[in-house]
Amino acid sequence: MTAELVRGQNHPLSQARLEVRVSAGRPIVAGATLSDEQGRVRGVEWVAHPGAPTLPGLEVSKQAAADHRLAFDLDALPGTVHRVSVLLALPTGVGGPVRFGAVAAPFVAVTGLDGSEVASYTITGLDTESAVVALELYRRQGVWKVRAVGQGYAGGLAELLTDQGLSEARQLAGSINEAVAQGLARSVSAPPPRSADTDRSRQAAASAPGPDQPYAGPQGAPGTVPPQSPYDAPGPQGATVPQSGYPGGPAQPDPSTVTQPSAPTGGPVNYSHPGRQAAAPPPPPPTAPPAAPGQPAQPVAGDATGWSMEERLYNQVWGMFEDLARTTAAYRSAVDFADSRLEQELDKVLSDPRSRIGGQGDAAREAAQAKRAGLVDQARAALDRDLAQLAAEAEVVEPALPAAYASWDNPVWHRYRVPMEIPMALRLGDLRLPESENLGIPMLVRLPLERGLWIDSGRAGLDDTLADSDELRRLAMDTAVAHAARLLAAYPAGEFTVHVIDPAGSGASCLAPLVRSGVLDAPPAAGAAGVGEVLARLTQRVDLVQMAVRGGVADSLPPDLDTAEQLLIVNDFPHGFDDRAVTQLRYLADEGPAVGVHLMMVADREDAAAYGPLLDPLWRSLLRLTPVPDDHLADPWVGHAWTYEPALVPPGSQVLQQVLSQVAAARRSWNR
Numbered sequence: 001m002t003a004e005l006v007r008g009q010n011h012p013l014s015q016a017r018l019e020v021r022v023s024a025g026r027p028i029v030a031g032a033t034l035s036d037e038q039g040r041v042r043g044v045e046w047v048a049h050p051g052a053p054t055l056p057g058l059e060v061s062k063q064a065a066a067d068h069r070l071a072f073d074l075d076a077l078p079g080t081v082h083r084v085s086v087l088l089a090l091p092t093g094v095g096g097p098v099r100f101g102a103v104a105a106p107f108v109a110v111t112g113l114d115g116s117e118v119a120s121y122t123i124t125g126l127d128t129e130s131a132v133v134a135l136e137l138y139r140r141q142g143v144w145k146v147r148a149v150g151q152g153y154a155g156g157l158a159e160l161l162t163d164q165g166l167s168e169a170r171q172l173a174g175s176i177n178e179a180v181a182q183g184l185a186r187s188v189s190a191p192p193p194r195s196a197d198t199d200r201s202r203q204a205a206a207s208a209p210g211p212d213q214p215y216a217g218p219q220g221a222p223g224t225v226p227p228q229s230p231y232d233a234p235g236p237q238g239a240t241v242p243q244s245g246y247p248g249g250p251a252q253p254d255p256s257t258v259t260q261p262s263a264p265t266g267g268p269v270n271y272s273h274p275g276r277q278a279a280a281p282p283p284p285p286p287t288a289p290p291a292a293p294g295q296p297a298q299p300v301a302g303d304a305t306g307w308s309m310e311e312r313l314y315n316q317v318w319g320m321f322e323d324l325a326r327t328t329a330a331y332r333s334a335v336d337f338a339d340s341r342l343e344q345e346l347d348k349v350l351s352d353p354r355s356r357i358g359g360q361g362d363a364a365r366e367a368a369q370a371k372r373a374g375l376v377d378q379a380r381a382a383l384d385r386d387l388a389q390l391a392a393e394a395e396v397v398e399p400a401l402p403a404a405y406a407s408w409d410n411p412v413w414h415r416y417r418v419p420m421e422i423p424m425a426l427r428l429g430d431l432r433l434p435e436s437e438n439l440g441i442p443m444l445v446r447l448p449l450e451r452g453l454w455i456d457s458g459r460a461g462l463d464d465t466l467a468d469s470d471e472l473r474r475l476a477m478d479t480a481v482a483h484a485a486r487l488l489a490a491y492p493a494g495e496f497t498v499h500v501i502d503p504a505g506s507g508a509s510c511l512a513p514l515v516r517s518g519v520l521d522a523p524p525a526a527g528a529a530g531v532g533e534v535l536a537r538l539t540q541r542v543d544l545v546q547m548a549v550r551g552g553v554a555d556s557l558p559p560d561l562d563t564a565e566q567l568l569i570v571n572d573f574p575h576g577f578d579d580r581a582v583t584q585l586r587y588l589a590d591e592g593p594a595v596g597v598h599l600m601m602v603a604d605r606e607d608a609a610a611y612g613p614l615l616d617p618l619w620r621s622l623l624r625l626t627p628v629p630d631d632h633l634a635d636p637w638v639g640h641a642w643t644y645e646p647a648l649v650p651p652g653s654q655v656l657q658q659v660l661s662q663v664a665a666a667r668r669s670w671n672r
Contacts, residue, residue: 002109002117004307005148011119012420013137013144016075018118019111020086020135022068025104028088029157029180030061030068033164035083039555040165044172046081047161051179058084064091064180072137074144083138085149085164088123089131089157091180100126100152108134110146121148129153131160141670143420153552163552299393301400310402314424314444317397317405320390321431321441321635327386328433329638334379342372387436394439401427404490405442408482408649408656416659418493418666422447426490428483428625431633431642443644445623447490448565449598452589454622455480456630458604473572473602475627477510479646480569480602482656483625486647487567488519489659493666497564499538500524501531503576507602511571517660519667524571531576535584538568538597542588545595566597573603574611582611589621 003011022030031049033041041047048060057076061068070086077084088106090098100106100123109120123134129152136147153159157176161169304315345368349361398410404423406412407430426447430440457476484498500511502524514520525534544561548554557563574582589599601622608615624632626644633642649656 002307003119005119005121005146007121007125007148007150010145010147010421013074013110013118013146015112015118016073016144017113018072018074018137019113020068020070020072021109021111022070022086022088022106022134023108024066024088024106026090027064027066028068028090028106029064029176030070031087031089031176032058032060032070033085033087033161033166034077034081035085035164036080037082039083041161044166044168047166047172049172049176049179051175057081074137081139083136085133086135086137087131087157087160088134089160089176092130092156092177098130099128099154100130100132101128106132106134110135110137119146119148121150123150125150126152130156133160151552163555165555299389299396301397310424313397313401313405316393317401317442317444320393320397323386324390324433324436324439324441325635325638325640327383327390328435328640331379331383331435332638334382335376338372338375338379341375342368345371383435387439390436391439394441398442401442404447404486405444407442407647408653413655413659416489416662418662419490420492422492422495423490426486427647428453428486429644429646431644432629433640433642440645448596449593451593452599452601452622453480453483454619454624455483455600455602456604456624456626457602458606472627473506473604474510476602477507477571479625479627479648480571480600481510481513482646482648484514484567484569484600485656485660485663488663491565493663494670495564496567497521497562498567498569499534500569500571501534502526502571503528503531504572507571513656513660517657518664519660528576528578531581534568535581535588538566538588538592539584541566542591542595542597546591549595564596566592567600568597569600569602571602573601574608574615582615586615586618589618 003009005011022028029050031047032055033048034046034055035041046055048055048058050060050062050064053060053062056078057073059071061070072084074084086108088108090100090103092098105126106123107120108123110118112118121135123132126132132152133149136149138145138147153163155162157173158170161172166172302309302312302316304312304319306312306315346365349364349368398407401410401412402423403410403412403416404425405427407427424446425444427442427444429443431443432440455476457473488496488498490496498514498520499522500507500514500520502508502511503526505524505526507524511524515523525531541561544557545554548557568588570585573585577585585599585601588597592598599622605619625646626632627646629643629645631641631643633644634640635642
C-alpha cells in the first residue's frame with residue numbers, strides 16, 4: 001500500500017533496504033547528504049553525488065538523467081547518521097532551463113527492492129529554484145521514517161549545501177557541476193523499459209478540486225487546494241460553512257501510454273519525459289455481501305476510496321454527511337413544491353366566484369389538500385428509506401472508527417495507545433438535522449488545525465430551559481478539556497504541548513484532569529503577570545518560526561525552542577486581559593496556525609462587547625463550538641442549519657483519566 005505524501009508529511013519505513021526512484025521531465029542531478037543528530041553535514045565525505053556516488057549504506061547515480069534509482073541500506077549507515085536528505089538539482093552550464101518552475105514537477109518514490117512502493121511524493125510549488133531537498137529519511141526513537149520536504153533553493157546546490165551546514169559548499173557544488181557536465185558529454189543509453197507495477201510515473205500537478213471532485217492526497221501540498229477543515233467560512237449570522245467537497249480518494253483518470261526515449265544513434269540523447277499516468281488505484285475496499293433482490297446493499301465500514309483504512313473511513317464519514325445533506329434537501333424541496341402547488345390550486349379555486357363557496361369549492365380545497373399530503377408522504381417515504389440506509393451504515397462505521405474519529409464511549413478508547421503518526425482528522429462532535437434527530441454524523445476536522453476554536457460559554461441563541469450562566473461556563477470548560485485531551489491523544493509523544501491561561505482560577509475544577517495527569521508543562525497561568533508571560537512566550541515563538549521559514553533557515557532555530565505543535569487554552573476571556581494581551585491574542589489567532597500555534601478560547605462574546613468591534617476579527621477567525629446542542633453550522637450545498645453536539649466524556653467514565661495518564665507517561669519517557 002503506497003502512501004501519497006504531501007509536503008511536511010511523514011510515513012514509517014518497515015524495511016531497511018530501499019530504493020528512492022526519481023522521475024523528471026529532463027536530466028537532473030540526484031544526490032544525498034548524511035546528517036548527524038543536530039542536522040549538520042560534517043564534511044564533504046558525508047555527501048554522495050555524481051563525482052563520489054557511494055557512501056556506506058547508500059549509492060546514487062553517477063550522472064544527470066531523467067530517471068534515477070538511489071539505493072539505501074539504512075542498517076549499514078554509520079551510527080552517528082540520523083538523517084539522509086535526497087537532493088535534486090538542475091545541471092548548470094549545459095543549456096536548457098535552470099529553474100524547476102520551467103520543467104515538469106519531479107516525482108519521487110520510496111520502494112522496496114521488489115519494486116513495491118512504500119511512499120511517493122510529487123514536488124509541486126517550485127518556481128525559481130534550481131535545487132531542492134526532495135525527501136528525508138530520518139531516525140526517530142529507533143524507527144526510520146520518510147518525510148516529504150520539497151524545500152527549494154534559488155541559489156542552487158551551493159545554497160542548499162550551505163543551508164545544511166557544509167563549510168565547503170561552494171567548492172563541492174562546483175565539482176559536482178563539473179562532474180555532471182563531463183557525464184552529459186558521454187553517450188548514455190536509454191533507461192530500461194518501465195514496469196507498470198514498479199517504476200510508475202505520476203500525474204505531476206493536480207488542479208484544485210471542486211465541491212464534488214476527489215483530491216489526490218492529504219492537505220498541505222504547495223500549489224494544490226486540499227480539503228480544508230469542513231467548517232472554514234463564516235456563513236449567515238455567524239454560521240460556519242464547510243467550503244470544500246469531501247474527498248473521495250485519489251483521482252483516477254485514464255492512464256496514458258508510457259513511451260520510452262529511443263536508444264542513441266550517435267546524436268544527442270532523447271531525454272523527453274515519458275507520458276505521465278495517473279496515480280495507481282487504491283487497494284480495493286471491503287466488499288459488501290450480496291443484497292437480497294429488491295433490498296439495498298449491506299453497508300460495510302471502509303467502502304470509500306483511499307490509500308489506507310483511516311482515509312477510507314474519513315471519506316466514508318463525509319460521504320454520509322453529503323448524503324444526509326442532499327437527501328434532506330430533496331425532501332425539503334419536495335415539501336416546498338407541494339406547498340407551492342397547494343397555494344396555486346387554492347388561488348385558482350378562490351379566483352372563481354362560482355367555486356368560492358358551497359360544496360364545489362369545499363371539494364376543490366379537499367382535493368388540493370389531498371394532493372399536497374400525497375406528495376409530502378411520497379417525499380417522506382423516500383427520505384425515511386435513505387435515512388434507514390444511512391442509519392444502518394452508521395451502525396457499521398461507528399464501531400470501526402479509530403480513536404481520533406471515535407466518540408468517547410467507543411471501546412476503541414479503552415485500547416488506546418499513544419500513536420506513532422498524526423491522524424488525518426479529529427472528531428469534535430456530531431452533526432444532526434431536524435428531520436433525522438436520531439442520526440448523527442461525526443464532525444471531523446483535518447489535522448493540523450487550520451484555525452483556532454472558540455468554545456462559547458454564553459447564552460446567545462439558547463432558550464431559558466437550558467443551564468444557567470455558571471453551569472454553561474462549567475460545561476464550556478469541560479468541553480475545552482475534552483477537546484484538548486483528544487488533541488494530546490492524537491499526536492505522538494512530545495509533538496503536542498498545551499498551555500492554559502486561567503486568570504482568576506475559575507476553571508480549576510474543570511482543568512483538574514489535565515493538571516493531575518501531568519500532561520501540562522506548567523500549571524495554568526493566573527493573574528496579569530502569568531497571562532503576560534505565556535502570551536509573550538508564544539508570540540515570540542511565532543515570530544521566530546516565521547522569520548526562520550521566510551529566511552529559509554529553519555534549522556537555525558534556538559535549540560531550546562519547543563518544536564511541538566502548541567495549543568493555548570484561554571478561560572474567562574476578556575476578564576484579566578489588557579489591551580496588549582488582546583492584541584497578542586489576535587496575533588496568535590491570525591498568524592499562529594501556520595507555524596503550529598493554535599488558540600482555544602472559552603468565552604462569552606457578549607462579555608467582550610465593551611471592546612466594541614475591536615474583537616470582531618478575532619471571533620470570525622475562530623471555529624465556534626458550543627457546550628450544548630446548537631444549530632449554528634451550515635453546509636455549502638444548500639445551507640442546512642446543522643445542530644452541533646460536542647464530543648463529551650460520558651458521566652462517571654474514567655476513560656479521560658486513562659488516556660491522559662498514557663499521554664503523560666509517554667511524554668515523560670520521550671523527555672528522558
